[in-house]
Amino acid sequence: MTGDRTADRGVALFDLDGTLVDTNYLHTLTWWQALRRYGHDVPMARIHRAIGMGSDRLLDEVLGEGRRRDEDKALSDAHGTLYATWYDVLQPLDGAAELLRAVAARGWQVVLASSASEEEVAAIRRRLDAEDVIAAATSGGDVDTTKPAPDLVEAALGTVGADPDDALFIGDTVWDVEAAGRAGVRCIALLTGGISRAELEAAGAVLVCQNPRELLRRIDAGPLSRPPSRS
Incomplete structure (x- = not known):
């Protein structure tokens, strides 16, 4: 640009x-919830260490580059929906x-x-x-x-x-x-x-x-x- x-x-x-x-811990919580929806049990401490990355790199970090990438959009959308519930506060x-x-x-x-x-x-x-x-x-x-x-x-x-x-x-x-x-x-x-x-x-x-x-x-x-x- x-x-x-x-x-x-x-x-x-x-x-x-x-x-x-x-908001970092809100992002940690809502990523944890989104990941659990799709069967991924990732410790919050590990998720927190990746907060600050974009969703693509965060998922590489917490799930590994060999993950099912066809889930990425669904996981990111789920996180976004869960996080949006906090906007007003x-x-x-x-x-x-x-x-x-x-x-x-x-x-x-x-x-x-x-x-x-x-x-x-x-x-x-x-x-x-x-x-x-x-x-x-x-x-x-x-x-x-x-x-x-x-x-x-x-x-x-x-x-x-x-x-x-x-x-x-x-x-x-x-x-x-x-x-x-x-x-x-x-x-x-x-x-x-x-x-x-x-x-x-x-x-x-x-x-x-x-x-x-x-x-x-x-x-x-x-x-x-x-x-x-x-x-």
Whole structure:
């Protein structure tokens, strides 16, 4: 995906699930339920480790590449239906909307970089209530290959015509950090997805914070204090 540069500004790319909204364990639960419907008894801990991948890669991770691929759509649809029952009660993480506004106030363009369905992204945006500072967003329909491949990060950059050097990615899983790194983008990671600090740092995160509120408190002492300057 390409686009015309909308402004000579840095771009802050935000993952949604587990980063701005407290949904990783809801995804774990609803994937577990969907898998059980089709006779797959997968421990929740194993599913949780794959949250952050797109459905295709998640199923590779939890069922193996030799699985019955003719079930993939049914499994993904079942997960989507089960997860949709939570839309009205999705809970933004403490400080999430304030963080987005603080980042925008410091000159960054805010882009939501998600591989969730358009319906899921819309539901999360309604709960975030920060439309005034969101410049663009992606959904799963924008890419063929999901995290940890770099395609989603590259698509998000393309929505505003930005280069990797212009950007920071904010996520919560090792898949976020790896995808950003493969796209040449630095990544800040949060612990709100249930992944340890050591794992996120080992994957290459340039900063790890407990949650959006802590990142907000530290914003002027870290990578988000100001966008990259252009000479």
